[in-house]
Amino acid sequence: MSLSIPVIDLEPALRGSAAERLRTGRLIDQTCRHIGFFTIKGHGVDPVLIRTLRKQAYAFFEQPLAEKQRVAPADAGTPRGYRGLGFDSLARGNALDAPADIKEYYHFGRERWPQTPYYTEGEGRRYFIPNLWPASPAGWAATAERYYLALEKLTGEMMQLAALGLDLPEDFFQDKIDRHITAMRINHYPAQAVAPAPGQLRAGAHTDYGLLTILNGENKPGGLEVLTRGGDWIPVETEPDTFVVNIGDLLMRWTNDRWVSNTHRVINPPEGTAPDARLSVAFFHHPNYDALVECIAPPGLAKYPPVLSGEYRDLKYRQTRV
Ligand SMILES: O=C(O)CCC(=O)C(=O)O
Numbered sequence: 001m002s003l004s005i006p007v008i009d010l011e012p013a014l015r016g017s018a019a020e021r022l023r024t025g026r027l028i029d030q031t032c033r034h035i036g037f038f039t040i041k042g043h044g045v046d047p048v049l050i051r052t053l054r055k056q057a058y059a060f061f062e063q064p065l066a067e068k069q070r071v072a073p074a075d076a077g078t079p080r081g082y083r084g085l086g087f088d089s090l091a092r093g094n095a096l097d098a099p100a101d102i103k104e105y106y107h108f109g110r111e112r113w114p115q116t117p118y119y120t121e122g123e124g125r126r127y128f129i130p131n132l133w134p135a136s137p138a139g140w141a142a143t144a145e146r147y148y149l150a151l152e153k154l155t156g157e158m159m160q161l162a163a164l165g166l167d168l169p170e171d172f173f174q175d176k177i178d179r180h181i182t183a184m185r186i187n188h189y190p191a192q193a194v195a196p197a198p199g200q201l202r203a204g205a206h207t208d209y210g211l212l213t214i215l216n217g218e219n220k221p222g223g224l225e226v227l228t229r230g231g232d233w234i235p236v237e238t239e240p241d242t243f244v245v246n247i248g249d250l251l252m253r254w255t256n257d258r259w260v261s262n263t264h265r266v267i268n269p270p271e272g273t274a275p276d277a278r279l280s281v282a283f284f285h286h287p288n289y290d291a292l293v294e295c296i297a298p299p300g301l302a303k304y305p306p307v308l309s310g311e312y313r314d315l316k317y318r319q320t321r322v
Pocket residue numbers: 185187203208215217223224264265266279280282
């Protein structure tokens with residue numbers, strides 16, 4: 001059976017009628033119960049902004065390694081800046097013993113935050129960390145900040161639609177995401193000149209950690225695949241001006257497994273294809289660090305103990321490091 005990922009047009013809901021918002025929320029609910037992956041169109045994000053960020057990202061990764069390493073923090077635990085080949089293995093976050101992923105990435109977060117103790121003292125300092133932008137390409141930081149803010153707005157809307165789809169008040173998630181610790185990673189999968197080691201992939205099979213991942217990718221040999229309930233891997237189309245959305249572990253826990261945080265991976269280009277790089281831009285929407293994620297379930301039926309958003313992500317970062 002050939003399955004494909006549903007496409008959801010957000011435009012009617014984003015224009016605002018209550019009936020359209022509820023209809024879209026229900027559509028998200030049906031999709032997330034079943035596969036947890038969909039693509040969105042009508043999302044309102046400027047395609048020129050997406051293309052500019054991608055172009056600048058390619059320019060960064062095409063520089064010599066020594067140049068990129070200038071923005072690699074010495075402390076492996078700092079989730080910012082450049083991380084080269086061999087740094088982590090996403091499959092290890094799901095208890096699979098896999099070699100390092102064949103990718104390099106650039107990790108960044110919000111550019112600015114209020115100068116109040118929640119952000120600047122104690123726990124807050126572990127999550128609100130200054131970005132480490134390279135000198136070149138010029139303007140990359142400004143583009144990335146605009147992109148981050150555009151996707152912050154989009155995910156704010158989508159979490160309202162998610163609440164409607166879950167039969168919750170529209171603002172259910174609001175006070176859990178109003179100081180969110182979303183991080184972005186721009187993944188660059190180099191052209192493969194040598195054969196990968198056994199079991200080694202561009203990104204090993206894994207689930208994401210947070211609420212929603214909003215991904216802008218590209219359709220090239222050696223792309224994204226998702227695992228169906230039936231156990232088949234199916235390719236995910238990632239058109240340049242659209243996004244792929246998937247549910248992360250915290251939203252799966254929050255919904256007491258009503259929604260699935262699905263396993264996905266990035267495969268290697270098949271042998272015989274011309275070597276080519278691939279780039280993906282991932283926005284990992286993650287709640288406030290102190291948000292307690294408690295299963296929405298009748299008393300006694302919660303499948304997971306409550307977990308703190310920040311602690312859960314820290315654990316995943318530790319597990320995936322090689
Ligand atoms: O590059 C892609 O298409 C997906 C990357 C991914 O799954 C991740 O970084 O979590």
